[in-house]
Amino acid sequence: MRQRHGFISDEQDLNDRFLEDRRSIHSLSFLWGVALLIYLLGIFGLIYTIDNALPTALTILDEERYPESFIAERAIRDLQFLTNLGPRVVGEYENEILTVDFLRREIDSIIHRKHINQKLEVDFQLVSGAYYVDILQVNQINAYSNVQNVIVKIHGSNNSTKSILVNSHFDSVPTSPGGSDDGINVAAMLEILRKLSVSPERPLHNIVFLFNGAEETPLQASHGFITQHAWANECKVVVNLEACGHGGKIILFQTGPENPWLLKYYGRVPHPYGQAAGEEIFQSGLIPSDTDFRIFRDFGGLVGLDMAFYKSGYRYHTKYDDFENIPPGSYQHVGDNILFLVKQLANAPELSEGTNVPGKMVYFDILGLFMVSYTTAIAIVVNSMVIILSLGAFIWCILDLKTGNLKSILSYIFLTLGGILGGWILSGVSLVSVAYLLDFLRPMSWFANPWLIVGLYVVPTIATSSCLLLRLNFENLDLNIRSQVQTHIGRLIWTCILLIGTIFHIRSMYAIMVPVLFNAMAFLVIYILGWQRTLRKWQIAYIISLVIPTALLMYQMLVTLSLFIPLTGRMGSDKHSELIVGSITVFFALLITSPYVTLITLLQKPKYFYGILAIVFSLCFIVVFTPMGFPYSGNSVSPAPQRQWITHTKRLVYDKNGTIERTESGLYFLNMDRNSPGILRDYVTDLDRARDLDEDCKNLIVCGLPISHARMIKIMNWKLISAVIKHYYSHFIEMMACMLRMKRKYSTWIPAPQPILSDPLEFIVNSKEIVNSTYIEYNITLKGPDRISIYIVPQTDMRIVDVILLNTTTSFSANHEDKELIFILFTSGKNPATMSFTFGVEVPEYHNDTTCKIAVAANYVHSKKNAKTPYFTKILGQLPEWADVVAYLGTYSLYNV
Template sequence: MAKNYKYKYSNPFNLDGMDKSKDSIHSLPFWIGFVILLSLSLLFGIVFLIDGWLPTALTINDEAKYPDSFITDRAVQDLKYLTDLGPKITGSYENEQIVVDFLSVHIQTIIAEAHSSQFIEYDIQEATGSYYLDDATGFVNIYDKVQNIVVKVHGQNNESSHSILLNSHFDSVPISPGASDDGINVVSMLEILRKLAKSNKRLEQNVIFLFNGAEETPLQAAHGFIAHHKWANESKYIINLEACGSGGKIVLFQTGPDAPWLVKYYSKVPHPSGNVVGEEIFQSGLIPSDTDFRLFRDFGNMVGADFAFVKDGYRYHTAYDSFDNIPSGSYQHVGDNILAYVKSLANAPEVTEKERSLGKMVYFDIFGLSMITYSARTALILNLVTAAISLGVFILALLVFRVKIDGETFRYIGITTAAILASWIIAAIFVLILAVVLDLLGKTMSWYANPWIIFGLYVVPTFALSGCLLYFTSHKFINFQSFSLNVRGQIQIHLVRLIWTIILVIGTLCGVRSVYVIMIPVLFNSIFFLLLHVFRLQHAIGIWLIVHAASLFVPILYLLQQVVLLYSFFIPITGRMGAQVNPELLIGFSVLFFVIVGASHLTVLTNLLRKAKFYYIILASVFLLCLGLLFTPFAFPYSGNESSPKPQRHWIMHTQRQFYLDSGELSRTESGFFLLNMDRNSPDILKSTVRELENAKSLDDDCDQYPLCALPLIHAKIAKKIHFSEWIPASDPEFPSNETLTFKVTSQEQISYTKVKFNIEVSGPDKLIFYFTPRSNINVLSTSLSKEMKPSKIAFQHRPVYIFLYQRGKNDGTSVSFDVIVNKPPAQQGAVLDIAVSARYVHQNRIQKTAAFLGFLVEFPQWTHITPWVAAYQSHVLSSGSRV
């Protein structure tokens, strides 16, 4: 062993058995650990309050003083009218007539009152078309006479072929009045249009306002515009306004592709909000949502920015998304930002440049006060320079401490590094076990209505465990007896930073822009310790601790900002991810990441504590207390409190299923309640109150015999959730007499030696879904339903399944006629194609719920939110030479 180093082995269970003669003056009382946790909690509270700050709303009385500013008053009045209409479903009278008239009158008034220098055009589009939406399921989306209201504010060059497109949608989902999704953005666009129209100076480029009437169907009217409207070709840049929450700030969560200058201009708006972390999470597919932005990007080759309200996502797509829950500051936030952004882009020279800068951007706001932006190339340089500084500071520290570089030193560094990583692994194993055990015990999602439980359940034990082995390398197993405890503590801090430095380099080389979250603490810690060593303060008792704490203040403050944003957005989403996902794993491992990124630098300080056993005992007690609360009513996952709802969601369809033979004979008919399980606790948590669940029937046989288990899809995206759903036998539903689902093969024609053409007529409501499943050796060549003929990503018995979603907008008919051409071997006779049709009746004022259905719905407790529909499903077999 080297002369200056002595390693000591001792009983690891004797926490206070070390030689304290040299270390006691450098150690800290155990209560300092709680001061650290309380300080973090206080910072979290401060960040939470800052996150709620919104700009002061301007009234009509303020307009004389601020003539060019967004006026919230008018937007509020407009939204009140729209939400009073209730749900505005595509195909409904409210959506296709009342809202269209409302917007038309407002727009015509704005045009009439516009400044004489402005030239504004207005158009109502009825769009019919189809396209293949390549999502997790893959389906053909068909729309018939959906409506768009389009307004063009001409720029200085009337012949400009570069227009800025501003988009929001005025339709809503069934049940919801759609105040935030997407009413606030619609009325904000009206006010922005008014301000541009009143201006005495034209912008450089055209600005096109698209009020689209079929987004929830999904994403149909956006395609109708980009594929068929006369102004589509000139629309090059998209600003899309959406919502997956209610109120709060509108957040930039997606940009591009490859248009870094878009973020540069957004960073200059009055209240910038957004970060690239949200963009990378959203584009990973983890979030069960999509926006019109995708349509404009994929089908219109457009670049732009996607914005959304994300706070209080419990209200999203529910009856709780109402007018009263949107603060006036939210209107002002979206109005100020988007008005400024539209003006900036419309006057930006990059709009008309043929060779624009390409690449991606790193961007993040600082509490909505300003935004930091830099290119991915700059990020590469910055991150690698930060890594070099971090390594240099570590080498400097070894020199300053006069550490002899020999085998024993490498052994100490290796064991300490292993202890750090092993502690993180122990914390990860703990999170994994806890998440699985809670799921098995039926105690998942306790934090859904009570986010504070996350602190005791995951934050506290992760904080304790992520540095547990490091404590023993400081005090028990191996001690650098030639150096004081504070020197050993500083070396550990350097090693923690070096581990994150390696992760930073790997993430950077893999192109992950979100690694700036890691870069910030590494950079700050490196700089502060560089100053510490330059001024030779590393041996001053307590000084280095103050410097270290100071180096973490800004990174942790920023990290907490990300935590507030992520969890306010992500926790409500777990209520609609489906029963197939264990959300405890998602929450637990996200906590693990944030705690280790922020607290791994702090756990070194807890290794300096005297009588640390009391610190760990109290932390364990906090965890056990929170764990015990899971078995009490205090940790119930849901709440029906209208002022702060946290409901469990349920989509329920009273469904009739009918199965026909190729002869046209009805072979089986049955009815029941189709209950789609939207989260992990459904339906088990309901079994004590909803008695009908005892009669739930397995659908395994139907899943083996029919595509998608012979159930009506609400949306193609929920296809993977069907196997986690319930079928409860019940009496027949009632259908509107003029919209009863009927299926008829009107003719069959042998158009060639191998090709057969079937003509089909289907009558029913405005929402239909067709499933084509060809038999073995049969190919579906085409259908007049759509020019798109691409199978979904869901196969059945090794046979392709074609899914067609059909939506009618202006309801001037109840039938759909189409043909299907199949190719078959000449000798093959009999069944060639299975066709299933599902019909959904979603307009509450058109459907009559039976007494049995109402009785079933009333059993659901007050803390649930139900979307009740009526549906019909028919399965048919087409055979060569079959009946007509």
């Protein structure tokens, strides 16, 4: 066949041209397709190794060589002591006495051994208070009594009035020893305090170490410090240390607000590790967690850095969050970073000059080696330049084909655009089909074995995104030129997405900017050197240009999936976990593999390449239905448990005359993931007589259950979810969310004998005062355990005006659409306290009947003093070893007042 400058003059039918293309000198053996898959797996293996690499933990013997370095061995010793105490629960002896005594001894020892130049001061705070927070369209008042803080202050030089605050919490959830959450950070802070105290040089500014004793309740002791402690007003910057996983590296996932200078100092730490994308995901509310950073920011006006361990999120808030399985390198990672960071911040001139500097930051680490950070203003410039560069490379491509028919070239460009977008649509169809099929047959098969995601979602994406381009032919362009045009069009699509993201100020657009940049630069180099007409030079240069962006994208994909896969185990049964994980995977798969599609279109005998993909998908799909595809594992070394939250609950409903009109008891299962509770039916036979709570959710406040957190209220109340979706997204997305909900039940109720309660809850209406013709004021007292929840809902045409609790007045505006529920959460710490509060109701004129319904619930979380009935014990004994169980007792009473 005669070829002229890249153009084909002969007319052939489609099949003949396709076969001719496969025999072209520009084509590649299908073995190159196999090599491509091996190459991609090799890069991922390298990235996985790098991401899991931890610094060498220093021992006490190393201290002579590294006198100023963090010594992991001492932190390991401290954490071992803490976890040996067992769960450190607010209100229990282990938390309020033993842990505080341990901290007191260690701090006394540090003060005793400090350098003569240093001035240290310690304080023990017992604090009570209350604050309002709007969480997920719920009016919540978080109240606490007698929670504890242990605070140490290293005084700066020249009597500085500015302080750096370093925070972690020593309490844990009732069923967990709290190894990573948050014991390792407490241990790290103690060692950092030791190292700073023996230094002969005092910092320029003060450093306040806050060991707070009530974070899990939630976020209460930090509020007590920042609003009531004498040292709080001098704190300007906070370094908050948290965990939503176990071990690994501690990641920076929130910074600011504003104040770009903070990243300047974090970027210098020994092991930088952080992503602005994580900040945007966290602040979107997709992750069902929060940290003390919110409290310091909202109530103290502090700026700072929020960091957390996130790997192995399966262990988070479970019995598996232990001491034994945290690698020593994790201590060194957090210790090296925070010790360096605190030193830098405590001597930062920005602290003296003021910290109210505007501007958000784009930041991301490069494989943990160094941090890239720049302001959003610079991001707009950078992204714009990359967009222009990408367009320039495309225009050069068009000009390079000027000897051809422009109309034909444009026709092929639009044909290619349709082929690429069509392939992406096929990838979406494949995603939805596989996700719904697996959701119907065996949801979350990848939960304990994430490698299955490669076969179930990545492989179909590679096949579907490239298959249309493979048969795409054009009579006037040879295979070599067509493959280059395809690459340009694919890059331009991502360029358009980059442009849209830049317009909407999405900081995580760097994930798209980097591959677009490398792709465009590669072709500019190819055109400058004149390699576009060569047989292999342009292909080699192109493949080399893909190595760095591929590695960085795989790195970001690994971080994202490492967070979200364990997270699906506690998102609730209404969340379509297959779609969530599948969508994340397909997005990254398209972004990573779309530049390689052009190489796939060059393959000879491509059917063998697609045959390999089909075999991999089929094998993984078969594995789903074998024991290897079972979602959960109780292996203590690599656990992937199913979370079970079960409350043995007594319910009472009173009429407006104070007479009991309904009483019952049962076991309430909060369905934590997509397999709940059906996967337990072979173990817990009484689930056959369980019922859902749909009717109760219509007639009773929060479904008649002892809910203790606004996020749990969200799970129980679809109306609140709809309100959030309406507010933040659109009616279209709300409709789609309803479709994806698929009638999954949030909770399950098994009728059961009454629980045994050691401290019955008492509800006392002290007074009901008609202040004026439209305002009635109530004073209520509650006596009972140390975890009490109150839910107040006014009658129609009435509204709650204010609540007075622990000397804090919370007033509510007249706009109560979608927010009529008032939720009060009360926790008592070291010394149990009686709860009293006052609230006012705005009513129609001269109204003297019932004005509102009040539900009062109590949670009995202390297993040592709250015995379980034989029936409850029997049910718990039937649960499989792969279930991690939170078993409480609870009461719920509904009153009309």
